[in-house]
Amino acid sequence: MEDKLLVFNNGRGTYETGYWLNADTYPDSTYPYYVVPADSELADKVRSLYPYFTLVTADGDLIDVIARDKTQEEIDKENAPPPKTADRIRIEQLEAENADLWYDTMLKDARISEHDTDIADIWYAIMTGGASA
Secondary structure (H helix, E strand, O other): OOOEEEEEOOOOOOEEEEOOOOOOOOOOOOOOEEEEEOOOHHHHHHHHHOOOEEEEEEOOEEEEEEEOOOOHHHHHHHHOOOOOOHHHHHHHHHHHHHHHHHHHHHHHHOOOHHHHHHHHHHHHHHHOOOOOO
């Protein structure tokens, strides 16, 4: 059986590939979609532009796809830092607790009372990577 591309008209440049795909694959789909032979030039173009393309249709058929610019939302998502893992969150909690303990220790155990706050502030900044108390 021949593979086909099922290209969705959902504004997000999505498609599926499979031999089982046909015009009735998703009868309840809220988005129209088009079936394209996987070995066609149009399918190659869809894959090469993925996901940044716009559909060109005529008489209910997909006749072409054209490149589109990334949206600001897509650019922001690409440039966003990766989400923190549970391990990273726990490490940051432990670092903060450690810094707080050192800060308290330095306030209590500094030998020269007039320098207590200065020393404690320095230690806190070191332990928090530069953050100040």
